[in-house]
Amino acid sequence: MSTNSFGRLFTVTTWGESHGPALGATVDGCPPGVRLDAAMLQVWLDRRRPGQSKYTTQRQEADQVSILSGVFEGVTTGMPIQLMIENTDQRSKDYSDIAEKFRPGHADITYWQKYGIRDYRGGGRSSARETAARVAAGGVARAALQVLAPELTITGYMVQMGPHRIDRSRFDPAEISRNPFWTPDAEAAALWEDYLGQLRKDGNSVGAVVEVVAAGVPAGLGAPVYAKLDTDIATAMMSINAVKAVEIGAGMAAAELTGEENADEISIGTDGQPAYSSNHAGGILGGISTGQDVVCRFAVKPTSSILKPRKTITRTGEATEIVTKGRHDPCVGIRAVPVGEAMLACVLLDHILLHRGQVGGNQGRIG
Amino acid sequence: MSTNSFGRLFTVTTWGESHGPALGATVDGCPPGVRLDAAMLQVWLDRRRPGQSKYTTQRQEADQVSILSGVFEGVTTGMPIQLMIENTDQRSKDYSDIAEKFRPGHADITYWQKYGIRDYRGGGRSSARETAARVAAGGVARAALQVLAPELTITGYMVQMGPHRIDRSRFDPAEISRNPFWTPDAEAAALWEDYLGQLRKDGNSVGAVVEVVAAGVPAGLGAPVYAKLDTDIATAMMSINAVKAVEIGAGMAAAELTGEENADEISIGTDGQPAYSSNHAGGILGGISTGQDVVCRFAVKPTSSILKPRKTITRTGEATEIVTKGRHDPCVGIRAVPVGEAMLACVLLDHILLHRGQVGGNQGRIG
Amino acid sequence: MSTNSFGRLFTVTTWGESHGPALGATVDGCPPGVRLDAAMLQVWLDRRRPGQSKYTTQRQEADQVSILSGVFEGVTTGMPIQLMIENTDQRSKDYSDIAEKFRPGHADITYWQKYGIRDYRGGGRSSARETAARVAAGGVARAALQVLAPELTITGYMVQMGPHRIDRSRFDPAEISRNPFWTPDAEAAALWEDYLGQLRKDGNSVGAVVEVVAAGVPAGLGAPVYAKLDTDIATAMMSINAVKAVEIGAGMAAAELTGEENADEISIGTDGQPAYSSNHAGGILGGISTGQDVVCRFAVKPTSSILKPRKTITRTGEATEIVTKGRHDPCVGIRAVPVGEAMLACVLLDHILLHRGQVGGNQGRIG
């Protein structure tokens, strides 16, 4: 299998570099008969698009997606769907600095060591521009999910920027789309504006934590033992640029709990279905969804391309300093929010198809 | 690909249930000509084997592994290697309680809902006994790594039990094998003995954090963008029973860092190779190894099978309570240490082969 | 993916050597709730078992299969099913001749060149004994097919031995199990007895053509363009030892037809479903099943292990001759009949699951 692919039945293969003519995704395994057009995908791409606030890169990209195959008369045909986004703002600039020096914290050095050649313009294949293709693919997944699991919703938001966490008692879903940080905490948003504004002026950057929640997930998704739903979510999230950690449910904090605290007690809900007293499990037990909210979080490290000078070496091995000018995100975690949502959409659709394939629908009844 | 398989070129497919006649792993893609016998694997299995201290389950399993194929005259042939471990202590007990009720925090309910049938004896396929097969497979990987990357070492240890973290200033590698917790901090070990002893008496359990470090990893392992080395490590670790979070390098803490702090500065070391001022990246940049230590951590939730009564429901949907008797680990994180090591060994070998396959060895020189 | 695996959702990974302690298959992706026990598999294994007539190898193997996992209380659980067959008649003989010389037409030389080590006893991994594992896996597939496609039947038979073809006007399905050649033509069977008897006395061997037909195959199985049903059948059949060609429908003879002759005309049958005037397509159009019989054929080359002396070289490169004593099939095509059936069962089940996964059942109606 291509190392640029993920998924089991619903598969996504991305391609393209930051400053090449175009980038995109080959999406395969989508069920036939799903309504789909470019405008439906554009909605999601517009959420990730750069240059929308002063807190993201100032690169101006329309991120306009074309559907080149797999859709006929506004409906998916079951054939591979080719999604292409042309690069339009590959600013002609002098890349000699990045070409010769390695940015600390960046893929520059490892790509060079491994491949002996790298497209250094804008980070080439290692650029976060690749995530545009994921968001487009996620749009396809969402369209199919609307048919196969119409009650399923996916919501991402930032819960931490640098040392500043949100206060969950102020959690307001309506707030998420009102601030430039996709955060549900209006006070945090205000604080972060100042905090990130200062960092940006200093030519610095900062990390973040993004949480993505899927509600209305059918019970029964996931499979033992290397296709657990949580495993596939971890795979999906960790593959996003700059992600250094993934948590499901209680996450790292599960280590601090006793068995008594951690075990979400079960009862029968008013709908006759199992209900849970809490959700430490993040909606997944034994790798299979319970029907509760699927909850994951991931940490995004700060952008390595900063104006602060950092010590490094040249390709010929000489000591030097590097200052990365250009258009960069002071907190790349912001734009990771729609990316995380897209990845979760892909994983959930994939498991709906996989479940239908092997099992044909849940086999065990309770009550 | 089987949902019970992982790996790209070096693949591991595990099979078997806790209380079936046997369990094991089909290991494929191992290079030919590697010295291998059952005793070499037994060393690793003995580290994971239950019943070795009062802090792990009292089930008595020899965990004796047989090599049924793929080895001839003490050397791997390049053919699939079948590793089998017979179950010997499937205590004949009354499972009616677990058969009818669902343990909160356990796979009982989701397996039932999905499959409509489950081997409830000892957790069946969802039991941590499955990890014995991983440890055996990891032993094969280690044998091959000795040939292909002789300087590579893999060391796992516990860094947190419940709320109690180790003090890294007391880190002593020699201490790891001296205490029943695989922890490098002797004082933590002493504290944990009391702490876990009390929990055990109370019929409770607790979570933990395990760290696994690979030193001597060649630069250049990993591939964009869905076969990043960190992605494949996250996949491997998250697939282990009870794991709820995976971190690479700085992990969740990367969210708190500025770009200036996070970017590990580069210089030329005394060996003429790139050297780094720090290792926030956990030895991986852009998904490709730098040559620094590869560092990952994972959180293990507390065992769900506890003596503390928890509210739950029966298969027929009636409210009830459950108390899980039987032989269970009060801190399953302890036995996850050799499992994490084994998984990292498998991932690293897989990427060495993958790198050799596509690239044929590092192509870029520095200096 | 393991190079010893095949299948997409229903996957089979085989392992083991001719003269090792055991061989088997790890079967994964089987739907849960399918009745299964070892006796059901034994029926199929007994058809392939050696030593049943003077026209197959005289090696005495019970080929008794054990189910080590994935079945609970007589029903599949959806977990991987481990099938093991212990080798019992690994005759202790002197293998020094085969160890040092390469049999012409055999894998001896290529295994040696590639791996630098080979289990030469009985051909090791390249032995046709590996097909016992396929037949056992095929038995699992058949059990699942009985549930998912109860009208589907699979029948294999020999249509040619050496230059002698059957006369299709004498085709009698009932005859197939009455002669030692699985041929539907009683007169051919009589002729072949003499023909093969003479070859056997001469220490020679001969090739054969096997045809396998699946009736009652639902329309709609298969997927563009690299998972066509005919492609997956070709993959499955060509992977069988000694197979050198695979045909679907008209096969090689399709080259001789005009478009007018080849195009199977379509009408509406008495059941209101599409009916076809002929079946040159072998039941597959555009890689997708039509509902007609799926028809494939494969050619099996003659066994290379013969008493006739052949010129060859030793491992040290010296010219020599080889005469292969031991217990060998004069026409290995005979025992390939149940193997071909098993492979077709696996492919069809796999595509039923794949179809259900992506498409969820046929979407287009006629009439």
Add this chain to the structure above:
Amino acid sequence: MSTNSFGRLFTVTTWGESHGPALGATVDGCPPGVRLDAAMLQVWLDRRRPGQSKYTTQRQEADQVSILSGVFEGVTTGMPIQLMIENTDQRSKDYSDIAEKFRPGHADITYWQKYGIRDYRGGGRSSARETAARVAAGGVARAALQVLAPELTITGYMVQMGPHRIDRSRFDPAEISRNPFWTPDAEAAALWEDYLGQLRKDGNSVGAVVEVVAAGVPAGLGAPVYAKLDTDIATAMMSINAVKAVEIGAGMAAAELTGEENADEISIGTDGQPAYSSNHAGGILGGISTGQDVVCRFAVKPTSSILKPRKTITRTGEATEIVTKGRHDPCVGIRAVPVGEAMLACVLLDHILLHRGQVGGNQGRIG
């Protein structure tokens, strides 16, 4: 894995329909550092391009390929290579006939039954236009093979058209590119001109047999038992549109041989390497290449789109007749020649990488 992908390490995923805006291939796993530009691919595409003689479809397509990713400064980077071919001659015509009726022998009916929607324009995804993407991908494989196996050559040619076989005693490699049929037999070419000219005038079509030979293949390529070199070749060839049979070496004729005749005797050649008295094996023993020529053949059925009226049904189930006007190949086997070559190039490169990955080069020496 996508059902529109093939390959293990060198993977090709094709996408696109006959009459959509474009089609192409995502090629991944190519080694870095290989010289590549669009002109190098165009050479191969021009051989497959339609409209070049009166014996192929008169559709005028430039088949101009663009490289959208994975190449930087004229060299592959190891990243996915996106190859795009825009469709330019999608003649605006009335497709209502094909939209409503099913062509006998064509994918029309099965696509409809399975997916409930099909892009009927020019056959949509089932069109042989998809093979343009294969030829482009094969061009990438050839470029890499030039580096990794510089002595390897791949040559395809037609050996049979309808009932007319070439006379192998007249085989002249130089003749292949001199006639419109890619046949090495000048007399056959002359005969076929008349034969096919007449069929074309009659509005009929005919099948063909194509042979593809790779010389200079290193020994040691291929792997047991489901990744045999011959299995992967069969997979590749059978996936080509209209192919109904694949043969390796002696192919179906192997059934007629005795073991004595079939076993290619081995000696030591003048170069100190193993030499063979014949090549019934088609250069592959036990699924692994011997170093002899790799020889395969495949049968291509006649085009189903013919002017001869054929009985069929409509989507609503009514009996009717169909006459397919439009621009079609009277012998689609002609244009399958460069396609077969491309597929073999892909398979061989894939196995070179796989061999290097697992084994790291041949381990056994002779002499």
